[in-house]
Amino acid sequence: MSHKIQTLGEFIIENQDSFKYSSGELSRLINSIRLAAKVVNHEVNKAGLVDVIGAYGETNIQGEDQQKLDVYANDKFIQTLTKRNIVCGIASEEEDSFITINSQDEKNQNKYVVLIDPLDGSSNIDVNVSVGTIFSIYRRITPVGTPVQLADFLQRGSEQVAAGYVVYGTSTMLVYTTGAGVNGFTLNPAIGTFYLSHPKMQFPEDGTIYSVNEGNYFDFPEGIKKYIKYCQEEEDDRPYTSRYIGSLVSDFHRNMIKGGIYLYPKGSRNPSGKLRLLYECNPIAFIAEQANGKSSDGYTRTLEVVPTALHQRVPFICGSKNMVDTVEAFMQKFGE
Numbered sequence: 250m251s252h253k254i255q256t257l258g259e260f261i262i263e264n265q266d267s268f269k270y271s272s273g274e275l276s277r278l279i280n281s282i283r284l285a286a287k288v289v290n291h292e293v294n295k296a297g298l299v300d301v302i303g304a305y306g307e308t309n310i311q312g313e314d315q316q317k318l319d320v321y322a323n324d325k326f327i328q329t330l331t332k333r334n335i336v337c338g339i340a341s342e343e344e345d346s347f348i349t350i351n352s353q354d355e356k357n358q359n360k361y362v363v364l365i366d367p368l369d370g371s372s373n374i375d376v377n378v379s380v381g382t383i384f385s386i387y388r389r390i391t392p393v394g395t396p397v398q399l400a401d402f403l404q405r406g407s408e409q410v411a412a413g414y415v416v417y418g419t420s421t422m423l424v425y426t427t428g429a430g431v432n433g434f435t436l437n438p439a440i441g442t443f444y445l446s447h448p449k450m451q452f453p454e455d456g457t458i459y460s461v462n463e464g465n466y467f468d469f470p471e472g473i474k475k476y477i478k479y480c481q482e483e484e485d486d487r488p489y490t491s492r493y494i495g496s497l498v499s500d501f502h503r504n505m506i507k508g509g510i511y512l513y514p515k516g517s518r519n520p521s522g523k524l525r526l527l528y529e530c531n532p533i534a535f536i537a538e539q540a541n542g543k544s545s546d547g548y549t550r551t552l553e554v555v556p557t558a559l560h561q562r563v564p565f566i567c568g569s570k571n572m573v574d575t576v577e578a579f580m581q582k583f584g585e
């Protein structure tokens with residue numbers, strides 16, 4: 250290990266001043282997310298031994314069957330952030346609307362709101378394939394001390410002050426950015442401490458991995474179909490390798506390390522794509538750009554998309570810069 254051995258807690262404190270609004274509040278917030286991630290990780294690792302496998306028996310506002318672990322993770326993150334009185338509002342994939350956090354003293358002086366996908370890759374929970382958590386943090390735009398408004402959550406991704414994800418995989422990692430690069434921390438399960446293991450993560454500008462659910466190929470826009478054929482041609486460094494875990498966090502994490510591209514285009518079944526702008530695409534796009542990668546809907550930079558609804562979906566193309574450029578060129582040429 251060429252870099253200094255450092256715990257996540259130490260790293261947060263040491264880098265607090267590199268954050269333009271630093272008052273310690275964001276550090277405490279990221280520490281709270283670290284804590285909740287450890288609690289969820291503990292449950293994920295016991296999947297199959299304890300009652301966290303299978304459907305919960307209810308559907309969320311998006312009509313998806315909630316998995317028990319979706320609900321468990323949602324509860325743990327909301328409880329931790331609420332109990333520690335560290336935010337003024339929370340929005341989650343598993344909650345119909347945003348939650349206003351009122352501190353004991355009535356006027357909650359906290360200035361951050363959090364948007365979260367508590368359990369990403371839900372379809373993989375029961376089959377022991379890696380899943381994750383995704384979080385996005387904004388500074389509220391309405392006055393501190395007043396109840397949060399929907400507008401505090403519907404901010405462009407370029408306004409994020411921090412974003413990150415946790416991968417519950419072969420090892421458990423927390424990867425995040427506060428706008429000063431991307432760093433990854435691995436959990437030492439023996440002592441329950443995250444250690445800096447992947448400093449200054451960078452996307453290779455080019456890659457040879459493409460991640461897309463090819464089962465939807467018939468339904469993709471023409472530009473995407475052409476790009477997939479391009480990936481499969483025998484020319485130059487192609488054909489590329491197809492890798493699709495079906496957990497956005499895990500596919501993105503692999504592609505950031507090895508070089509690659511993730512695509513979830515729109516189609517007749519998903520007219521706006523499947524992934525949610527506010528708690529999936531924006532945080533992942535912020536990390537991608539901070540790691541020299543790129544993200545768009547094929548035309549518009551993801552972080553420039555103006556949100557209009559809490560659970561809105563957008564087409565999502567994210568990964569190595571030159572690969573995203575190539576997809577955009579195909580979309581320009583062949584369109585929808």
Ligand SMILES: O=P(O)(O)OC[C@H]1O[C@](O)(COP(=O)(O)O)[C@@H](O)[C@@H]1O
Nearest residue numbers: 366368369370371372462495496497
């Ligand atoms: O099964 P599909 O349609 O390919 O979708 C897989 C995608 O959906 C997701 O599972 C959506 O996230 P959730 O599991 O949080 O709902 C992504 O993680 C993944 O990339």
Ligand SMILES: [Mg+2]
Nearest residue numbers: 366369370529
């Ligand atoms: Mg998700």
Ligand SMILES: [Mg+2]
Nearest residue numbers: 342366368369
């Ligand atoms: Mg989810």
